Ligand SMILES: Nc1ncnc2c1ncn2[C@@H]1O[C@H](COP(=O)(O)OP(=O)(O)OP(=O)(O)O)[C@@H](O)[C@H]1O
């Protein structure tokens with residue numbers, strides 16, 4: 001296991017003075033093996049980004065805090081085992097980039113617009129490794145080339161001189177350059193068109209096969225989860241609603257929310273009929289759902305019953321399948 | 330399904346739009362971008378005509394041309410046999426064609442209340458009097474499944490899906506016959522997108538509307554459209570009935586697009602690592618998207634290319650009920 005997340009709970013304060021908060025991630029537990037890709041799928045506002053940021057301890061300070069749980073990361077040889085939750089602020093920079101790194105939907109978040117891309121990657125390397133600048137530059141070029149970018153020709157380009165897909169690939173090169181154990185990818189393809197997006201997915205996949213990196217891939221699109229991941233977590237209002245192999249989640253979803261998600265997009269089912277009206281999940285996700293004492297999906301669920309009025313535990317259905325619902329046969 | 334019996338609504342004839350641009354900040358050499366290049370097609374009454382293609386292929390430019398929101402470089406647009414000339418401010422023709430944009434945030438005036446936004450085109454086109462604006466807007470909101478009370482709200486008080494309904498209501502307020510939908514759901518969450526797609530299909534059936542549906546998602550094409558038109562580099566590559574297209578398209582570029590949505594699973598996706606990357610050593614400046622090209626726009630990425638394609642440009646040719654822009658379909 002490269003990453004073991006146990007009972008992670010993250011508070012988000014809506015009013016700090018009055019100590020009003022909700023758990024934007026609520027007792028989240030899962031683990032990722034070396035070289036495994038797990039998707040986190042859910043609607044916008046369900047807390048996916050917060051989960052990703054919390055793993056790096058990049059969740060916004062003051063308004064949010066990790067209130068319990070652990071994030072255990074170990075390097076491939078198993079020599080180093082670190083609980084990211086317990087690290088002091090000044091120890092974090094050593095871990096970020098080296099053991100765990102992150103890419104975002106918007107490359108502007110991690111690329112500095114006024115520094116040449118080659119120099120940015122060198123900077124990332126030299127922050128962690130003692131080596132000659134020339135050697136670092138060779139490593140940078142190598143990683144750009146792994147990302148199918150002409151490293152020598154593009155070394156001195158500024159981010160704005162590159163297309164959206166290229167910028168995204170530079171970001172992956174920068175995130176991968178220290179060969180981290182875990183890569184968190186937060187919707188890295190959402191702003192790209194189909195073809196460019198496929199290339200970016202393929203390159204993340206390549207890093208998994210060649211560098212054995214474990215990936216937590218955040219997306220709102222089930223078909224992207226299907227393209228890239230081995231396992232899928234269906235996430236709603238801060239909780240894992242269902243967890244299983246990606247094929248199982250898409251072909252035979254069990255949780256009403258997973259079922260609703262698969263039915264609300266065209267052409268994922270085999271018996272698909274054009275222009276058949278899509279399933280619409282009634283209502284919308286609101287912050288009050290995070291605080292609900294019922295099942296958090298209760299207000300929008302087509303299967304709800306009087307048994308759903310208490311907090312619902314995540315049930316283990318088999319060694320690879322979990323679901324948080326009382327109405328699954 | 331253009332059996333020829335349906336009356337023709339839109340006839341685009343050899344339409345082009347060139348932009349002049351400057352290569353970069355320090356490069357003052359002017360460059361011509363052929364955003365839409367010699368494009369011809371017909372749309373028949375009651376059809377959903379979809380246009381697909383990757384980012385920058387000219388889809389939005391084409392929609393702006395149809396709406397007269399930008400000047401054309403050459404070519405003609407006929408609406409029901411009448412030539413469209415927006416310079417003459419022929420409002421009675423213009424109101425029959427309306428557009429819905431991708432971004433429901435920027436396309437509504439933030440300072441105006443909903444009823445003013447929705448009724449403005451109807452007042453301008455003298456369909457209603459100003460004093461009836463409120464009543465009329467309430468009716469329009471009902472048509473798109475929104476509560477009448479929303480007329481007094483401002484755009485920022487609404488969710489993305491509600492705003493998209495408002496833009497649809499605004500477009501419908503002048504009783505158009507042709508609706509141009511430029512990526513109407515790509516900025517929306519799955520459940521909201523399902524609602525909007527259902528609404529568009531309902532309105533299409535109820536009001537016998539004709540749609541030009543622009544998207545980069547082939548799954549939506551299959552779900553919504555009668556006819557698909559594939560664009561690349563400002564040109565049309567293929568126009569085909571949708572069912573035929575999904576049985577096997579003729580143009581090599583269409584094949585790549587279709588394969589990309591069928592590529593399921595981590596191993597299959599690896600093949601796309603080089604998608605969209607042009608091998609610099611193999612590039613031919615006489616063909617491709619370069620400004621002085623003589624040959625086919627798709628040459629540099631094409632799997633079927635021959636010497637003939639370098640110096641000769643193919644034309645859209647009929648091949649049964651399919652039109653293909655390729656020497657070797
Ligand atoms: N106002 C403009 N000035 C100069 N070039 C432009 C302008 N608008 C568009 N272009 C260029 O024209 C080409 C086609 O752009 P267009 O916006 O039509 O693409 P699109 O197919 O709608 O892409 P997307 O899927 O990203 O919306 C692109 O190369 C673009 O950079």
Ligand SMILES: Nc1ncnc2c1ncn2[C@@H]1O[C@H](COP(=O)(O)OP(=O)(O)O)[C@@H](O)[C@H]1O
Pocket residue numbers: 012024042043044045046047048049050051060063287
């Ligand atoms: N910077 C922030 N400040 C306060 N609340 C936030 C912030 N970012 C996100 N939230 C809230 O946290 C919840 C989860 O958001 P997020 O993790 O961004 O969801 P997702 O990535 O699944 O769309 C939402 O209710 C959102 O409104």
Ligand code: SF4
Pocket residue numbers: 255256257295296297298299301302303304305307308312324325326327
């Ligand atoms: S526990 Fe009840 S409300 Fe929750 S998902 Fe299951 S059936 Fe629906």
Ligand SMILES: [Mg+2]
Pocket residue numbers: 048049050
């Ligand atoms: Mg997010």
Ligand SMILES: [Mg+2]
Pocket residue numbers: 388389390
């Ligand atoms: Mg566009």
